[in-house]
Amino acid sequence: MDYETLRLIWWALLGILLIGFAVMDGFDLGTAALLPFVARTDGERRVAINTVGPVWEGNQVWFILGGGAIFAAWPPLYAAAFSGFYLAMFLVLLSLIMRPVGFKFRGKVKDARWRSFWDWSLCIGGIVPSLVFGVAFGNLFRGVPFGFDADLRFHSTITLFSLLSPFALLFGMVSLAMIVLHGAAWLNYKASGAVAERAARAMGWAATAYTFLFLGAGFWVMQAQGVRITSAIDPNGPSNPLLKTAARVQGAWLQNFSDHPLLWLVPLFAIVAAGLAVAFKRRPLLAFLMSALVPVCTIATAGAALFPFLLPSSSEPDMSLTVWDASSSKLTLGIMLGAVALFLPIIIAYTGFVYRVLHGRVSEESIAGDSAGHY
Amino acid sequence: MDIVELSRLQFAVTALYHFLFVPLTLGLSILLGIMETVYVMTGRPIWRDMVKFWGTLFGINFAMGVATGITMEFQFGTNWAYYSHYVGDVFGAPLAIEGLMAFFLEATFVGLFFFGWDRLSKVGHLIVTWLLAIGTNFSALWILIANGWMQFPIGARFNADTMRMEVTDFMEVMFNPVAQAKFVHTVSAGYVTGAIFVLAISAYYLLRGRNIALAKRSMTVAASFGLASALSVVVLGDESGYTAGQNQKMKIAAIEAMWHTEPAPASFTLFGLPNMKERRTDYEIKVPWVLGLIATRSIDKPVPGIDELVTMAKTRIKSGMIAYDALDKLRSDRGNTQLRATLDAHAADLGYALLLKRERADVQNATEDEIARAADSTIPNVPVLYWAFRLMVAVGLWMIALFALSFYLSARRQLDRYRPYLWIALLSLPLPWLAIELGWIVAEYGRQPWAVEGVLPTFLAVSSTSASNVLFSLMGFFVFYSALLVVDAFLMLKYIRLGPDAAIGRTAHEEAA
Numbered sequence: 001m002d003y004e005t006l007r008l009i010w011w012a013l014l015g016i017l018l019i020g021f022a023v024m025d026g027f028d029l030g031t032a033a034l035l036p037f038v039a040r041t042d043g044e045r046r047v048a049i050n051t052v053g054p055v056w057e058g059n060q061v062w063f064i065l066g067g068g069a070i071f072a073a074w075p076p077l078y079a080a081a082f083s084g085f086y087l088a089m090f091l092v093l094l095s096l097i098m099r100p101v102g103f104k105f106r107g108k109v110k111d112a113r114w115r116s117f118w119d120w121s122l123c124i125g126g127i128v129p130s131l132v133f134g135v136a137f138g139n140l141f142r143g144v145p146f147g148f149d150a151d152l153r154f155h156s157t158i159t160l161f162s163l164l165s166p167f168a169l170l171f172g173m174v175s176l177a178m179i180v181l182h183g184a185a186w187l188n189y190k191a192s193g194a195v196a197e198r199a200a201r202a203m204g205w206a207a208t209a210y211t212f213l214f215l216g217a218g219f220w221v222m223q224a225q226g227v228r229i230t231s232a233i234d235p236n237g238p239s240n241p242l243l244k245t246a247a248r249v250q251g252a253w254l255q256n257f258s259d260h261p262l263l264w265l266v267p268l269f270a271i272v273a274a275g276l277a278v279a280f281k282r283r284p285l286l287a288f289l290m291s292a293l294v295p296v297c298t299i300a301t302a303g304a305a306l307f308p309f310l311l312p313s314s315s316e317p318d319m320s321l322t323v324w325d326a327s328s329s330k331l332t333l334g335i336m337l338g339a340v341a342l343f344l345p346i347i348i349a350y351t352g353f354v355y356r357v358l359h360g361r362v363s364e365e366s367i368a369g370d371s372a373g374h375y
Numbered sequence: 376m377d378i379v380e381l382s383r384l385q386f387a388v389t390a391l392y393h394f395l396f397v398p399l400t401l402g403l404s405i406l407l408g409i410m411e412t413v414y415v416m417t418g419r420p421i422w423r424d425m426v427k428f429w430g431t432l433f434g435i436n437f438a439m440g441v442a443t444g445i446t447m448e449f450q451f452g453t454n455w456a457y458y459s460h461y462v463g464d465v466f467g468a469p470l471a472i473e474g475l476m477a478f479f480l481e482a483t484f485v486g487l488f489f490f491g492w493d494r495l496s497k498v499g500h501l502i503v504t505w506l507l508a509i510g511t512n513f514s515a516l517w518i519l520i521a522n523g524w525m526q527f528p529i530g531a532r533f534n535a536d537t538m539r540m541e542v543t544d545f546m547e548v549m550f551n552p553v554a555q556a557k558f559v560h561t562v563s564a565g566y567v568t569g570a571i572f573v574l575a576i577s578a579y580y581l582l583r584g585r586n587i588a589l590a591k592r593s594m595t596v597a598a599s600f601g602l603a604s605a606l607s608v609v610v611l612g613d614e615s616g617y618t619a620g621q622n623q624k625m626k627i628a629a630i631e632a633m634w635h636t637e638p639a640p641a642s643f644t645l646f647g648l649p650n651m652k653e654r655r656t657d658y659e660i661k662v663p664w665v666l667g668l669i670a671t672r673s674i675d676k677p678v679p680g681i682d683e684l685v686t687m688a689k690t691r692i693k694s695g696m697i698a699y700d701a702l703d704k705l706r707s708d709r710g711n712t713q714l715r716a717t718l719d720a721h722a723a724d725l726g727y728a729l730l731l732k733r734e735r736a737d738v739q740n741a742t743e744d745e746i747a748r749a750a751d752s753t754i755p756n757v758p759v760l761y762w763a764f765r766l767m768v769a770v771g772l773w774m775i776a777l778f779a780l781s782f783y784l785s786a787r788r789q790l791d792r793y794r795p796y797l798w799i800a801l802l803s804l805p806l807p808w809l810a811i812e813l814g815w816i817v818a819e820y821g822r823q824p825w826a827v828e829g830v831l832p833t834f835l836a837v838s839s840t841s842a843s844n845v846l847f848s849l850m851g852f853f854v855f856y857s858a859l860l861v862v863d864a865f866l867m868l869k870y871i872r873l874g875p876d877a878a879i880g881r882t883a884h885e886e887a888a
Contacts, residue, residue, distance in 0.1 A: 071459065082453045238537050328464045332467075
């Protein structure tokens with residue numbers, strides 16, 4: 001396999017891992033974000049928490065693996081994105097740290113204030129990452145001010161507040177609405193009683209919000225400045241972002257769509273899937289599968305628009321990171337592809353097994369009295 | 376403090392903190408597997424109660440391990456951006472494979488371990504418990520393969536086109552002898568931690584005269600498992616010493632505070648007061664031959680001293696300057712094959728020239744004074760390493776003695792007979808954590824000034840973010856982690872005091888009825 005093909009495969013795998021994270025961890029982030037709103041009594045909250053209790057930990061590995069895979073396959077992106085978005089990343093880490101302890105510690109003490117504290121921690125732990133990941137994507141579309149010196153040392157003038165532009169915040173809201181919809185669809189499928197009913201109502205609100213926000217973000221991107229490579233591209237060249245030129249061009253993020261009009265189906269499916277999720281809410285599994293399609297199509301839309309850019313620079317567009325100049329060596333990409341091809345099917349198989357063992361709705365009766373197992 | 380010191384402090388704080396929970400997870404997961412195996416084989420419910428009780432404490436600890444581990448996966452990018460760029464091609468792969476092969480397994484089955492008791496058959500649940508334990512241990516394997524490469528960077532070379540290290544032979548990275556020795560040493564230390572945890576808390580129950588049947592059985596398992604593990608820690612610690620003797624001579628010399636090369640076989644200093652300024656060790660008590668045997672497995676090879684190693688570093692810095700000069704010229708003359716040949720010939724010493732970056736940007740023009748200062752900077756903090764190592768070894772030997780005694784008493788069925796023994800077992804509870812944190816300090820603080828031994832100095836490896844950002848996150852982690860530690864300790868003590876009956880809950884009452 002040549003270097004170009006490996007890079008393309010790893011670009012697709014990056015998307016698949018992000019989608020895996022948004023679909024799998026998305027529903028438990030969404031469940032946590034909705035927790036205080038769809039579940040009011042302690043019994044109801046335990047129902048909501050126990051729908052994700054046995055599986056959220058495995059789901060979160062998609063996030064950890066996403067980080068590891070970016071490190072292994074796209075080291076310059078790993079270095080630039082995480083150090084550039086330093087404080088945003090710190091916020092995400094803190095809110096994610098609250099989740100394992102929140103899930104585990106909440107039920108360990110029978111005290112209303114103790115439980116309420118962890119409920120809100122879980123809620124914030126669901127909202128903040130959903131919002132920040134959207135904001136991060138917004139900043140990819142907007143471009144961030146960074147460059148490299150001759151030793152390829154990254155430098156930037158990014159601050160937390162420069163990341164929080166209205167444009168990027170709109171993307172954050174798209175992401176939050178998408179995750180909330182997915183979480184509501186999960187609760188509608190897996191919870192029971194009042195929790196499931198309130199979740200079903202939340203689906204309608206979330207899908208409506210998602211549709212308008214997604215369209216709004218799309219129209220704003222059309223007006224925004226994208227980046228386009230202006231020198232010859234060597235898809236097999238060394239991973240060094242100093243060897244090309246690029247320019248900021250208005251509407252550049254629509255270039256791939258006008259070159260390949262079939263791509264328009266991807267954002268269209270995103271909106272249709274959100275609508276179908278609501279339409280099918282009386283057939284909960286189908287509705288959940290539809291809501292899972294929303295992050296799939298949303299992330300695919302962003303990827304299709306940005307390709308081949310991974311991290312566009314607004315201050316020094318020449319130094320933007322692209323698929324062609326920000327990957328690992330050919331050997332590492334090949335080894336990592338082998339590892340993914342070997343382990344990903346195994347992971348999917350045993351994850352499927354776990355979900356099958358845990359089939360069935362969670363109700364207050366099904367978790368009553370059992371102090372050892374359930375949260 | 377500048378950004379380098381702040382970043383190092385943050386990494387040390389978060390890694391040492393994460394490492395409070397990981398070893399216990401490693402040890403308890405295997406102990407749970409052993410106990411549940413006995414349950415499935417004998418069918419005696421008390422063994423299932425043991426799995427459920429120790430499993431409850433395992434769960435509280437596991438949550439903390441996962442929570443603090445999230446930081447570690449991303450901290451290389453946030454705080455060590457140049458490191459991530461410079462060695463990500465090598466270092467990232469084991470981290471990603473850890474996620475694929477180990478962490479997914481561990482995190483997926485930990486849910487079924489707690490929630491699956493009523494939904495799985497006996498054997499089904501046993502398999503889940505072992506998959507959890509295997510996932511946990513594989514996780515340690517890949518992390519130590521990554522760490523082993525930082526100590527002994529083989530299977531990679533510098534690429535001038537991409538300004539970074541790239542993999543040339545992944546098998547060498549995977550089967551790195553340092554990584555193998557460190558893996559067994561570290562997981563054994565984790566097993567000792569798990570064993571002491573079970574031993575000490577069971578001793579507490581015996582002292583209070585409660586839950587005697589469960590406590591005695593738990594102690595019996597812990598005693599034999601702990602004895603085997605403690606012996607393995609020391610033997611494999613010796614293996615680590617030997618492999619470090621091959622490639623990290625400076626670390627060995629610093630641990631020994633050995634300023635000058637000694638005639639073979641080198642002696643081991645049992646006690647002394649290392650003096651960094653004057654470069655000598657006062658009041659030494661020496662044991663002949665021992666160091667030579669540990670570090671070289673021979674009686675005729677010398678172990679080089681710090682002064683000689685500094686002289687060797689000077690030579691390597693000068694060779695590295697030639698490499699850097701060629702690299703610098705290549706930037707404007709990318710096709711020049713002669714420059715590439717010069718660079719390749721001296722590439723192994725390029726990292727040593729980078730030590731000069733602290734003195735000046737154009738390192739190829741460094742003066743003799745600057746070279747001498749850079750060579751001196753290869754000496755790690757001798758007194759800290761000297762004492763951390765000795766304390767760690769002392770604790771290790773104490774563990775062996777304690778487990779040997781426990782094993783003897785359990786074989787004679789006299790575990791609950793001697794109260795002083797039970798007190799000693801209980802009071803030994805914090806010791807494995809002390810040894811483990813000291814071991815981390817010896818391995819990682821002893822690696823300084825390198826992020827990757829001989830390849831990349833730590834001060835170059837940091838991100839270009841602002842020092843105030845790092846100060847802010849450092850304080851945030853400090854406050855946040857301290858609060859979590861208080862909650863964790865509170866819950867642990869609460870559930871230890873409540874004891875097995877509460878943890879087993881309804882099931883026990885049903886059986887009683």
